[in-house]
Amino acid sequence: MARTKEQNERLSLATREKIYTAALSLFAQKGFALTTIKDISRTANISTGLVYRHFHSKEDLFGRLVEKAVHEIKSVAESLHTEASPKETVTELVKKMITGIQSSEEVSHYFLLVARILLEDEGLPQIRELKQTDLMLFQQMAELIERGQQQGVFREGDPYQLSLLLFAIIQGTADMKMFLGEKFVAPDVQDVTAFLFK
Amino acid sequence: MARTKEQNERLSLATREKIYTAALSLFAQKGFALTTIKDISRTANISTGLVYRHFHSKEDLFGRLVEKAVHEIKSVAESLHTEASPKETVTELVKKMITGIQSSEEVSHYFLLVARILLEDEGLPQIRELKQTDLMLFQQMAELIERGQQQGVFREGDPYQLSLLLFAIIQGTADMKMFLGEKFVAPDVQDVTAFLFK
Amino acid sequence: MARTKEQNERLSLATREKIYTAALSLFAQKGFALTTIKDISRTANISTGLVYRHFHSKEDLFGRLVEKAVHEIKSVAESLHTEASPKETVTELVKKMITGIQSSEEVSHYFLLVARILLEDEGLPQIRELKQTDLMLFQQMAELIERGQQQGVFREGDPYQLSLLLFAIIQGTADMKMFLGEKFVAPDVQDVTAFLFK
Amino acid sequence: MARTKEQNERLSLATREKIYTAALSLFAQKGFALTTIKDISRTANISTGLVYRHFHSKEDLFGRLVEKAVHEIKSVAESLHTEASPKETVTELVKKMITGIQSSEEVSHYFLLVARILLEDEGLPQIRELKQTDLMLFQQMAELIERGQQQGVFREGDPYQLSLLLFAIIQGTADMKMFLGEKFVAPDVQDVTAFLFK
DNA sequence: AATGAATGAGTATTCATTCAT
DNA sequence: GATGAATGAATACTCATTCAT
The missing domain is CATH 1.10.10.60 (Homeodomain-like)
Incomplete structure (x- = not known):
């Protein structure tokens, strides 16, 4: 049987x-x-x-993984819409991401996958989506920063520029983890966010 | 003739x-x-x-370019040994790198090349050397930071950890430039170094 | 149970x-x-x-079908040995084959299979047998034609050459059916045999 | 140099x-x-x-050959438009094709290629074109036959059906050549056209 | 007897590298 | 020195066949 x-x-x-x-x-x-x-x-x-x-194909498999990454990014973007203060929200997010990079093999791999994709040409529709999702995340973070600035808690400066810097730091940290492996030392959350808060 | x-x-x-x-x-x-x-x-x-x-081969050509990149990094490392104060030295360095990334020419390409290489497996001997040179640069920056801390101008914290964060930011910024292209907005130098100085 | x-x-x-x-x-x-x-x-x-x-294998399955086709051809060959006159025999055979091709069922599929096989290389032993059976059929038809000529009912000419032409017409008609599908128009039996009879 | x-x-x-x-x-x-x-x-x-x-690819190469075949068929179709009588035109054409099949390796191969293509699915645009060109040829031959009938030289019957039969014979003859190789005996032209003329 | 997951040999295609000129 | 035609090893993908259940 x-x-x-x-x-x-x-x-x-x-x-x-x-x-x-x-x-x-x-x-x-x-x-x-x-x-x-x-x-x-x-x-x-x-x-x-x-x-x-x-x-179906190597591309299909790759695409599915990218889709999963998009899903993750979207859930991060959603976590920005919260009752908590902008400062708390940003701090919480950064903490989560740094911890993820530091501890989890899988999270780390997703970060690297995204890092690579951002460097690659847009062959697949999923890559286009990933890029757009990332841009959206940057935008939403900029809005959060603007709210923080209006509350007088965040430093002055172009919110979008600050948002980009924040994610550049996260991305660079993931690269660093990839590069150093076991020898990697994660940054303190308050150092990562230092440029944002008064 | x-x-x-x-x-x-x-x-x-x-x-x-x-x-x-x-x-x-x-x-x-x-x-x-x-x-x-x-x-x-x-x-x-x-x-x-x-x-x-x-x-000789594609690898040979690639290796020569990596060698050149190693050379560039070494000259950056040397620029850390200067008469100027640690704060000035770091600021000057960051300014130069951010400008290099932003200006999208040869310097920018070297940054991107290095960015890629750090993510790749170590196939070539030159890549190994590049990585080691990078590690050396991190170390020297850590020493500079330590001097700055002793002068009371830099914030407290593990100097090596802070050094890694600084280069992670630079690396992440290069990634960001790659990703956004024309839409890239370079960060302010004082934002990049904010976490370092009191 | x-x-x-x-x-x-x-x-x-x-x-x-x-x-x-x-x-x-x-x-x-x-x-x-x-x-x-x-x-x-x-x-x-x-x-x-x-x-x-x-x-046993795809080839085995194919071989069995070819065997069945061989069987069909042999039964066609046997139908040439009959009491009826050569003219009647040929006419009857052509009618049966044209009808088979036209009716688009199992018979039609066998015709097409044979059509294909005759074009293929001789990979399988069954294909060799099929080809030999076909040659035998041509030969027997030639003999029938010769008898017809002796009776003065068939036109003059090399009997084997005429036999080949007859089966070429049948084969070409099967190809045509394959090509045109629904739009196929079967030839009249007397047109197919026109070159044979006085 | x-x-x-x-x-x-x-x-x-x-x-x-x-x-x-x-x-x-x-x-x-x-x-x-x-x-x-x-x-x-x-x-x-x-x-x-x-x-x-x-x-570019196997398909490309195949497509080019099919294109050449289409070209040949078109030149055959053009040869139908002539000053000569329908009977002469048809006879001349059949003679040329039978001779081509019999003697030239290349012509024979083109015929076989076409024979195969008519059996295959329409994967390539060139195949579609080949099929349409073939249909056009059948149509033009039907018109020629009709003219011959009006002149009272051709037998009665549906001109398109007669046209199909003529090309079925040609095709079947090419198959036969392929099947028999050296042992092939080409039919007489007047036998091939016997069903057409009074 | 029946299923469909799993295997691996074979094929189209790309591309680093060589070579005749 | 310079060219680009030619080579062949490597890789994505398909499909006949096997096997655990």
Whole structure:
């Protein structure tokens, strides 16, 4: 008798996850072009053909990961809409991201994936979306900063310029983590936000 | 009549420079894997074969550019040994780098090249050297910061951690420039260094 | 309770038939190379694995169909040995074949399969046999034509050459049906045989 | 010094011709799917990569050959517009085609290519064009036949149906040539056209 | 008997590199 | 020195076939 549907689904899901994990790690470390399907399948301990049972193509697989990254960014953007004061909101966000970069392998990989994508040409529709989502996040952060400035808690200066600097710091920190690995030392949250607050 | 030796050498040097410029720009924008020798030769207005008369291989050419980048970093590191005060030295350095990134020319390309390389695996010996040079630069900046702290001009905190943060900001800013292109807004130098000074 | 042996055999036979039908249709329409086992199993509403319980390989399955075609051709050849006059025999045969081609069912598919195979390289032993059977058919038709000529009913000319022309017309008509599909207009039987009879 | 432009062009053209000849022969014999680029390059005595310097893809190469076939068919269609009588025109055309099939390797291959294409799915735009060109040819032949009927020289019957039969015979003859190779015996022209003339 | 997940060999295509001129 | 035609190794992807259940 054949496997039950449930058994098949469980098998399938497990394989999918293995592929996702391997691909995220490799794309983040080596980029799209230098990562081969063989790399991915070897890392995931499966055959090359099996990757294609789960994803249409290398681009498809990459696109799915980018989609997940977009999802993450959107949830970050949503976290900006809160009852808390701008200062608290920003501090909380920065803390979360720095911690994520520092501790989680996965979060770190997503950051790197995004870092790479921002450097790459826009081949895929998902990349375009990722870029637009990022721009939106920058914009919303600028608005939050403006509110903080109106409350007299944030320093003066062009809010968008300040927003860009904040995310540049986050991104640079992720790069640094990638570069240094174990030797990485995460910055203090108040240092990261020092330029923002009076 | 054949050309004189001198004429040949001058021609040769000019070709080399054309290749360097084309390759730097392309590697910086598209990365090592996505840049083809044909891309480079077309951009340099020469034949593909001619590239191989000047460089052993694509890796060789890339390695030479990395060497140049190492050279640049070293000159930056040397600029830290100066008569000026730590605060002035740091400010001057940051100003130079931010301007370099913003101005989108050769300097900018080197930054991007380095940005990419730090994310890549260490395939070439020159990359290893670049990374080590970078680490040395971080170390020297940490020492400068420590001096500044001893003078009471810099804020307290682990000097190495602060040094890393400073370069993370520079790196992240270069990424941001890459991402936004024309829409990029460079940060104010005092915002970049705000976390450092009292 | 397990099924009885008889039930199993009946099921098995039904499955075999489904595979045959699906495969014949697909091979006839798309050829051997472009037809996948998945195509066949999907068309037959069974799993891919099940095909292999009934046939050793794709080639095996193809070979069996070719064998069936050989069988059909042989029965055509046998129909040439009859009491009826050569003219009647030929007319009857042509009518049957044209009708078969036109009616677009199983017979039509066999014609197309044979049409394809005659163009293909001889990969399988069955194909060789098919070709030899065809040659034998041509020969027997030539003999029939010769008899017709002796009776003064058929036109003069090399009997083998005339036989070839007759089957070329049949073959070309099958091609035409394939090409035109619904828009196909079958030729009149007397037009097809016009060159043969006085 | 490099090769002169002229030398390069000659080299290029020679290579192109080698590829065309090899590809036509292979596509005609084995069809598109079963013909590999390696087959073609091996037959043409060149490397696989070189094929891609001359043609974008396997489809491109195939498309070019189909285009050539379309060109041939069009020139056949044009030959129908002539001062000569319908009977002479048809006879001349059939004679030319039968002779082409019988003697020339190349003509024979084009016929086979067309034969195959008519059986295949319409993947390429050129295939669609080929089919339409063929339909147009059938139509023009039907008109010629109608004129012949009005002159009382051709037998009665639906002109389009008669046109289809004529080309079915030609096509079937090409198939037969392919099938029999050296053993092929070409039909007499008057036998091929017997069904047409009174 | 039946299923479909998994495997891996084979094919189209790209591109670094070589070589005749 | 210079050219670009030619080579062939590497990679994405497909599909016949196997196998655990």
